[in-house]
Amino acid sequence: MKLLLAVYQEAITKSRKDLRGPHVLRVEHITQIRRIAKDLEIVVTSQEKDAKRHIQDADIIAGFPMTIPPLGNAVNLKWIHSFSAGMDRVLTPEIVNSSVLCSNSSGIHKTPIAEHVIGFMLIFTRGFLKTIANQQKCLWQKDESITELFGKTVLIIGLGNIGSEVARLSHAFGAHIHAISQEIREPLDFIKMVKKPSAMNRMLPKADFVISCLPYTKETHHFFDLEKFKLMKPSAIFINIGRGGLVHEKDLITGVKRKIIAGVALDVTEIEPLPRTSPLWKMPNVIITPHQSGLSEKYMDRAIERFCMNLGAFLADQPLPNMVDKKQGY
Known part of the structure; x- marks a missing residue:
C-alpha cells in the first residue's frame, strides 16, 4: 500500500x-x-x-x-x-x-485560533488600535473609553472544536457565552445558552462580540450579510475566523462605513490575498490578519x-x- x-x-x-x-x-x-x-x-x-x-x-x-x-x-x-x-x-x-x-x-487548530480570537477581542476592549496609532505619533494620551471583556456577551456561531475552545477561553475572562449550533449537545458549564440557527435573529441583537466559526458550504455562502449586520448592536464587533466566503464582503464594508457595527476582525477574506484595492485595508476599526490564526x-x-x-x-x-x-x- x-x-x-x-x-x-x-x-x-x-x-x-x-x-x-x-x-x-x-x-x-x-x-x-x-x-x-x-x-x-x-x-x-x-x-x-x-x-x-x-x-x-x-x-x-x-x-x-x-x-x-x-x-x-x-x-x-x-x-x-x-x-x-x-x-x-x-x-x-x-x-x-x-x-x-x-x-x-x-x-x-482550536488552541491557536481560540487564542487569536481572544487577542482580537482584547485589541478592541483595551483600545490597542488607538494606543498603537498614538505611539506612532509619539503621543501620550490616555483613552478613557477602554473597557473590559469581563461581563461582555460573546455570541459564537458554530460550536465545533474551535467554537467550543473560544467559548472556554472567553468564559475564563468573565464573558457571558451564547452560542448557535446545528446540534444541541450536552451543555458545557461555561456556555450560558445554546440555541438552534432558527434563534439567530433573536440572539444577534444581544451580543457585544459576534464570532463566526462556521464551516464553508453552499448553504453557508454569504451567511453574514447586511440584514444580519443590521440586527447587531451599533457597538458590536464582528469576528470571522471561519472562511471568507461566509461573509458578503461588500455588505460588511457597507456595515462598517455606515457604522451599523463598530468594528471587524478578519483572519479570512472572500478573495485571498485580500486585494490591495479593498477598502477594508484602510478602515481604522478593522483588523486583518492573513489567514494565520491556526498557525x-x-x-x-x-x-x-x-x-x-x-x-x-x-x-x-x-x-x-x-x-x-x-x-x-x-
Whole structure:
C-alpha cells in the first residue's frame, strides 16, 4: 500500500534538516507514521510535478488542500486526508460521487485560533488600535473609553472544536457565552445558552462580540450579510475566523462605513490575498490578519498525530475519527 504525503515543505534530507516553519514535515513525523504502518510505502514530496506522478498509484494521499494534486489519474485511491480543516477545494464532484473516503484535521487548530480570537477581542476592549496609532505619533494620551471583556456577551456561531475552545477561553475572562449550533449537545458549564440557527435573529441583537466559526458550504455562502449586520448592536464587533466566503464582503464594508457595527476582525477574506484595492485595508476599526490564526510551531506535530489516529482506524477497517461527510462538506 502506498501513501503519498504532499506537503508545502519537508525537512527529510540532511540539507533541509534546519528548515523551520509551521508546515514543515520532519523525519520524526515519518517515524511516527511507520510505527502505525511498518510496511507502508511512503513517498514525500513538496513538488507538484512529483505529486502528480505518484498520485497515479497511491492508495492514500495526505496533504494540504493547496498541495493535493488533481486526482483524475488516481486509479488506486481509497482515502484522502487533509492536514487542514477546510475541505472545499478537495471535495470536487468526482470525489463526492466516488467511494473514496475523506477526512480532515479538525481539532488541531482550536488552541491557536481560540487564542487569536481572544487577542482580537482584547485589541478592541483595551483600545490597542488607538494606543498603537498614538505611539506612532509619539503621543501620550490616555483613552478613557477602554473597557473590559469581563461581563461582555460573546455570541459564537458554530460550536465545533474551535467554537467550543473560544467559548472556554472567553468564559475564563468573565464573558457571558451564547452560542448557535446545528446540534444541541450536552451543555458545557461555561456556555450560558445554546440555541438552534432558527434563534439567530433573536440572539444577534444581544451580543457585544459576534464570532463566526462556521464551516464553508453552499448553504453557508454569504451567511453574514447586511440584514444580519443590521440586527447587531451599533457597538458590536464582528469576528470571522471561519472562511471568507461566509461573509458578503461588500455588505460588511457597507456595515462598517455606515457604522451599523463598530468594528471587524478578519483572519479570512472572500478573495485571498485580500486585494490591495479593498477598502477594508484602510478602515481604522478593522483588523486583518492573513489567514494565520491556526498557525503555530506545533502545527505539524498535531496534524501528524491526528493523521496517525485516522491511519490506525483505516488499516483496522474502522470508521475514521475525522471522517468528512462529503455531501455536507465537513
